[in-house]
Structure formats: C-alpha cells, structure tokens
Amino acid sequence: MSQYQLEFVEPQGQVRSPQRRYDAQAIARYYRSRPWIAIWRTLSIIGFFIGFIFSLKWDEWRNQVEQNKLKRAARLREILTKLGPTFIKVGQALSTRPDLIRKDFLEELIKLQDQLPPFDNEIAFSIIEAELERPVKEIYREISPHPIAAASLGQVYHAYLHSGEEVAVKVQRPNLLPILTLDLYLMRWAASWLSPLLPLNLGHDLTLIVDEFGIKLFEEIDYINEGHNAEKFADNFRDDPTVKVPLIYWDYSTNCVLTLEWIHGCKLTDTKSLCTAGLDADKVIETGVISGLRQLLEHGFFHADPHPGNLFALHDGRMAYIDFGMMDQLEEETKETIASSVVYLINKDYHELAKNFVKLGFLTPDTDITPIIPALESVLGEAVGQKVSDFNFKTITDKFSELMYDYPFRVPAKFALIIRSLVTQEGLALTLNPNFKIVEVSYPYVARRLLMGESPAMRRRLLEVLFKDGKFQWQRLENMIAIARSDDNFDLLPTAQLGLQYLLSDEGKFLWNQVLLALTEDDRLHTEEVQRIWNLVKDDLKPRRLFDVAMSSLSSISKEGIAAILPLAATIK
Numbered sequence: 001m002s003q004y005q006l007e008f009v010e011p012q013g014q015v016r017s018p019q020r021r022y023d024a025q026a027i028a029r030y031y032r033s034r035p036w037i038a039i040w041r042t043l044s045i046i047g048f049f050i051g052f053i054f055s056l057k058w059d060e061w062r063n064q065v066e067q068n069k070l071k072r073a074a075r076l077r078e079i080l081t082k083l084g085p086t087f088i089k090v091g092q093a094l095s096t097r098p099d100l101i102r103k104d105f106l107e108e109l110i111k112l113q114d115q116l117p118p119f120d121n122e123i124a125f126s127i128i129e130a131e132l133e134r135p136v137k138e139i140y141r142e143i144s145p146h147p148i149a150a151a152s153l154g155q156v157y158h159a160y161l162h163s164g165e166e167v168a169v170k171v172q173r174p175n176l177l178p179i180l181t182l183d184l185y186l187m188r189w190a191a192s193w194l195s196p197l198l199p200l201n202l203g204h205d206l207t208l209i210v211d212e213f214g215i216k217l218f219e220e221i222d223y224i225n226e227g228h229n230a231e232k233f234a235d236n237f238r239d240d241p242t243v244k245v246p247l248i249y250w251d252y253s254t255n256c257v258l259t260l261e262w263i264h265g266c267k268l269t270d271t272k273s274l275c276t277a278g279l280d281a282d283k284v285i286e287t288g289v290i291s292g293l294r295q296l297l298e299h300g301f302f303h304a305d306p307h308p309g310n311l312f313a314l315h316d317g318r319m320a321y322i323d324f325g326m327m328d329q330l331e332e333e334t335k336e337t338i339a340s341s342v343v344y345l346i347n348k349d350y351h352e353l354a355k356n357f358v359k360l361g362f363l364t365p366d367t368d369i370t371p372i373i374p375a376l377e378s379v380l381g382e383a384v385g386q387k388v389s390d391f392n393f394k395t396i397t398d399k400f401s402e403l404m405y406d407y408p409f410r411v412p413a414k415f416a417l418i419i420r421s422l423v424t425q426e427g428l429a430l431t432l433n434p435n436f437k438i439v440e441v442s443y444p445y446v447a448r449r450l451l452m453g454e455s456p457a458m459r460r461r462l463l464e465v466l467f468k469d470g471k472f473q474w475q476r477l478e479n480m481i482a483i484a485r486s487d488d489n490f491d492l493l494p495t496a497q498l499g500l501q502y503l504l505s506d507e508g509k510f511l512w513n514q515v516l517l518a519l520t521e522d523d524r525l526h527t528e529e530v531q532r533i534w535n536l537v538k539d540d541l542k543p544r545r546l547f548d549v550a551m552s553s554l555s556s557i558s559k560e561g562i563a564a565i566l567p568l569a570a571t572i573k
Contacts, residue, residue: 022218024188024211031185038189041182048079073108080109081116085176086183086217088112088152092307093424110269113309118150124157124171131254139252143169151309153221153325158262166262167249168322176221184214212417216304220325223258229324230260236299242287244320263320265312269431277315281432287319289441292425296418297339297446300330304417306424308431328417334360342446350376361412372407379403 031038056072059065080091094101095109118124124147125136132139140159147155153176157169191206219225227248234245246261253259266273268288274281288311295302303310305326312320330338337359344353354369354376363369403409411419422438429436 022184022211022214024184024207024214027181027185028188031182037182038186042186045083045186048083052076052079069102069104073102073104076105077108077111080112084179084183085152085173086180086187088116089217092152092305092309093420095307110308112152113307116150116152118147118155119173121146123174124155127171127174128169128257131257132252140167140169147171149309159259161249161252161259165249167252167259168246168262169252170223170258170260172221172223172256180214180217180221184210184217187213209411212414216326216328216417219327220305222255223253223325224255226323226325227253227258227260229327232301233303233321233324233327236301237291237294240291240294242318243291244314244318246320246322260322263312263314263322265314265320267308268311268313268428269308271432274313274432277313279313279315279317282436283317284313284319285429285432285436286441287317289425289429289438290445291319292421293442293445296330296421297335300332300335302328302330302418302421304328304421306421306428308428311428326417328414330414330418334414339446342442345380348377348381350374350380353380357409360415362409362415364408367408372403375403375407 052072052075055068055075056065059068059072077091080087091109091112095106095112101109128136128139136143141162141164143159144157146157148158149156154170154172157171159167159169161167188207188210191210195206227250230245230248237243237245244263246263249259249261266277266279268274268284271281274284288306292302292306303321303324303326305323306321310321310323312322314320337356341353341356341360344350344356350373351369354363354373357363358365358367358369363372426436426438429438
C-alpha cells in the first residue's frame with residue numbers, strides 16, 4: 001500500500017482510485033482486513049495518554065502540580081501534535097474555551113492553531129511543482145523560503161505572482177489520507193462501542209456525528225472544494241462592509257495547492273496587536289458574532305471551524321475569514337426554526353420550544369413532550385436568568401446536557417457542527433472579554449430578523465411568536481422592539497415600511513384581521529398596550545419620515561389592500 005495513495009478494495013475485488021470522499025463502510029472493510037494497523041494505532045494512542053495521566057498524578061502525589069504545570073501543558077500539546085491531524089483538531093477546539101481549560105494548558109493549545117511543526121520544505125515545493133506542473137520559480141515571482149504558518153492539514157507560504165499580486169500559498173501535508181481514515185475508523189468503532197453504555201439516547205447517532213466529522217475532514221483536504229466555498233461565502237457577504245474574504249487564484253490552485261489573496265490583519269487572540277491597531281475588542285466581538293449569526297440564520301452556509309487561526313481583524317475594523325475547508329449548509333426551515341427557538345427561549349415559552357426540538361430532530365416525532373416541558377422550564381429557566389444579559393451559550397449547553405440523561409434527547413449529526421461553531425465563537429469572544437454575553441448581541445439580531453420579516457417564512461415565524469392560543473402577545477412584541485432597538489444601528493423605519501406593506505398585502509390579510517381583533521379582545525380596547533409600544537418607537541418615527549414611509553407603502557398597495565384599511569377606521573370610531 002502506498003503511504004500517499006490509500007486504496008480501498010470493493011467486495012468484487014475492484015480497486016478504486018485514491019479515496020477523496022468519506023465512505024465509512026469502505027474504510028471499515030479496509031481496516032478490518034488489516035487489523036494489525038488498527039491495533040498498533042490504538043496501542044499508540046492509549047500509550048501516549050496513559051503516560052500523560054500518570055505524570056499528572058505523579059505531580060499530585062509529590063505536591064509538584066504548580067511547579068510542573070507548564071511542562072505538562074507543553075507535553076499535552078506535543079502528544080496531540082504527534083498523534084496527528086485528528087487530535088490536533090480536537091486541541092484546536094479546546095483552545096477556544098478559556099472557561100473549560102486551565103490557562104497554562106490553554107496557552108499551549110493555542111499554538112496548535114498555526115504554530116505546528118512544518119513538514120520538509122523540499123517536499124512542499126515538490127508537491128507544488130507536481131500539482132501545478134511547472135517549476136516553483138515559473139509559478140511565483142517570489143516565495144518565502146520557509147512556511148510562515150503550519151496547520152493540521154497543510155502549511156502556508158508568503159509569495160508574489162509574476163503579475164505582482166501578494167498571495168498566500170497553501171500546501172497540503174503528504175500522507176493525510178491513511179492518517180485520517182485510520183483515526184476516523186477508530187473513532188467510529190469507539191462511538192459504536194460507547195453508545196449502548198450511555199444513558200437513554202445520549203449516544204444516539206454518535207456514529208453519525210463521527211461520520212459528519214469525517215465528511216467535513218475529507219472536504220477540507222480538497223482545496224478545489226475550499227476555493228468554491230470561499231467564493232460562495234464571499235458572494236453571501238458581498239453587501240456586508242464588515243466581512244472580508246480573500247480572492248482565489250484558480251490558475252495556481254489544485255486539490256492539494258491553493259493560492260489566495262494575502263490578508264494583512266491581527267489575530268483575534270492577540271489583544272496587544274488589536275490595541276496597537278486602534279481596534280475596540282468589543283466591536284471586534286460584535287462583528288464576529290453578527291457575521292456568524294448571518295451565516296446560520298440568513299445564508300444557511302456557515303463556517304464550521306472559526307478558531308482564531310482562521311479569523312483576523314483588519315485595521316479598518318473588518319473581519320477576515322481565511323479558511324473555508326470545513327463548511328456546512330442549513331435548510332431554510334432549519335434556519336427559521338432556530339431563529340424562533342431563540343425567541344421562545346428568551347420568552348420562556350417552553351411548550352413551543354419543545355415543539356421546535358421535535359422539528360429540529362432533537363426529539364423524535366412520536367415523543368410525548370408533556371413531561372419534558374416542565375423539565376425544560378426547570379433547567380433552562382434557571383440558565384436564562386432574569387435578564388437577557390445573564391444568558392450565555394456555555395451555560396445553556398451545560399444545563400441542556402443534564403436533560404439528556406433523563407429524557408430522550410439526541411444531538412442530530414448536522415447540529416454537532418453548529419454547536420461546535422457556536423461554542424467556538426463564544427469561547428473566542430470570552431478570550432477577548434471574559435464578561436461577554438453572546439445573547440446581548442445575538443438576541444437583538446434575531447429580534448430584528450423576525451420584525452423585518454423579509455421572507456414569507458420569517459413572517460410565519462413572527463406570527464408564531466406573536467400569537468399564542470389565538471391571542472396576540474403584546475408583551476412579546478414590546479420586548480422584541482425594545483431589544484431590537486438596543487442596537488444603535490437598528491433603524492425602525494425600514495422595518496415599519498416592510499410591516500405596513502405586508503399588512504396591506506394579500507398575504508397579510510390574516511395578520512391584519514388578527515391585529516384588529518387583538519385591539520378589542522377581552523371586550524376592551526387595548527389602548528394601554530398600544531401606548532407602551534408607541535412610547536418605544538415614537539422617537540424613531542418622526543412625522544416627516546413616517547409620512548414618507550406611508551406614501552411609499554401606499555403606492556404599492558392594491559385596491560383590495562386599501563379597502564382593508566376601512567375596518568380599522570370603523571374600529572377607531
């Protein structure tokens with residue numbers, strides 16, 4: 001077997017070309033017929049960690065924990081590095097969680113993001129020449145003699161094209177396929193062995209989570225796929241001045257070599273550089289969180305590996321993403337359900353939240369949610385606290401994990417990457433500001449998204465939030481407007497215009513009728529509620545601007561829409 005080209009034999013005896021798509025069954029067949037490879041790797045992994053755990057215990061017995069903590073942290077980083085890409089990925093994820101990992105260990109694990117040992121320079125240049133079928137000097141006018149960064153799957157050189165463009169050249173590590181496939185095979189075997197031992201459905205779909213991870217790893221080592229991901233991501237943010245995506249130079253890119261625009265910026269964990277550049281850490285956090293939410297709730301195409309080695313703050317305040325190997329796509333309905341779930345959580349509507357868990361796949365459709373609702377209220381109600389500012393994602397994940405021991409919750413494979421992305425983003429924010437609360441930024445954004453209702457689906461979600469048991473929820477509307485306006489950049493006028501156009505459209509007839517009923521339900525005119533909402537919005541709705549919005553909306557209304565106004569006039573009389 002070639003170390004560089006791992007081949008998989010089909011049952012009929014036919015040999016396929018080198019594996020470029022993750023196939024758990026083909027990988028299992030390969031290693032089951034070569035058990036000695038899996039056994040040796042398993043023993044190596046166990047050996048490394050047994051030695052490390054023993055050294056920690058030895059320090060405790062000799063009262064030398066404090067004295068040797070830096071040495072042990074460095075040893076953990078060395079172990080993960082020696083074990084290869086799969087374990088380095090685990091270390092990278094942990095490096096973004098200052099609330100989970102001791103500071104001494106954290107400082108070492110951060111080095112896994114872009115301070116890994118590079119592979120031989122001659123091998124890297126030979127890969128470039130073999131892939132691009134030209135000598136390096138003919139491809140690049142100038143290229144750094146050594147890599148400027150080394151990551152788990154490749155290393156990066158600083159170069160200039162003959163046409164003058166400053167570029168980064170990403171070269172994939174050799175022999176990745178045999179390493180990744182073996183580790184994924186062992187992880188999948190361990191997942192299948194552990195699943196029955198876990199309580200209830202905690203282990204449900206554990207192998208599917210490994211498979212999802214495997215699929216993404218295989219996509220990540222396909223640089224052509226990464227280049228297309230970068231262009232799709234850039235197109236999604238084409239109108240967003242806060243996000244920067246490097247250009248891809250396709251004439252100098254293949255499956256194993258990627259040439260892209262060079263980015264000048266500060267690492268998000270380098271607070272000294274951020275200060276030197278005159279950047280506000282809280283503003284950088286907000287930009288990162290909002291761009292992350294837009295990926296999940298607007299575009300559905302999200303960066304599943306947003307660790308600090310992949311994100312840079314530019315001197316003009318923009319956020320630059322530079323690695324698009326691990327991405328995923330959400331369906332429209334999933335995006336909408338996530339948005340409404342955040343609102344239900346903040347509004348403490350645990351019945352609707354439980355129904356959303358069924359829609360998202362955390363509970364099976366045949367699950368009786370009745371006994372789960374009080375459990376959600378007990379656990380999540382405490383986590384959310386009395387104020388939005390008391391909420392953070394880490395608290396919710398910790399509390400939610402308690403429910404999985406007592407109720408039939410499961411984590412759908414698709415959501416493993418979403419949770420990883422959210423936890424990583426919050427961990428990164430906590431690195432810059434330990435007091436940061438992700439919902440202080442995210443909930444106003446979700447409220448704005450629902451209030452603006454740009455799509456029919458989002459408008460349906462807004463109706464679900466505003467109406468409960470057929471009654472209009474005045475307090476919810478008031479809360480959403482108040483929270484949306486907490487963002488200084490939120491302009492209520494465009495939202496008011498969209499809302500007015502919607503109310504007077506054929507699609508909005510139902511809501512219009514419901515609003516009229518809400519104004520007079522319970523046999524009284526709800527002037528007090530309307531007055532409270534008006535007090536919230538009146539500063540934004542100046543007469544002149546309001547008149548312009550009304551005229552603009554009326555110009556697009558049909559005769560039927562104008563006729564719909566008459567019942568309101570009658571009600572007011």
